Amino acid sequence: MTKCFPDTEKFGLTNQINRAAVSVASNLAEGSSRTSLKDQAHFSQMAYSSLMEPACQISIAEELGFLDNEAYPSLRNSIEILSKKINALRHSQLRRVRELKG
Secondary structure, three states: OHHHOOHHHOOOHHHHHHHHHHHHHHHHHHHHOOOOHHHHHHHHHHHHHHHHHHHHHHHHHHHOOOOOOOHHHHHHHHHHHHHHHHHHHHHHHHHHHHHHHO
């Protein structure tokens, strides 16, 4: 998606969006390797936080005219779906932590 951005954004929005997207996946991967549910939930929260970065950045890109009218709603929808899944994962992890303590 960022390939259509102007070259002047190579080290700006393009870099930030790409790094944030990688961060989402990396945090989920790191969390899945943790044995503690509390640690897993922490990394799920970090993944969610990382996902909010490109959510903001694509809004800026859309306002600047870097995204066409079809790409922006599709990206927002994908982010919304993924954010709900990450939140559900985190809530499940935290629920299991409480059940183990209970």
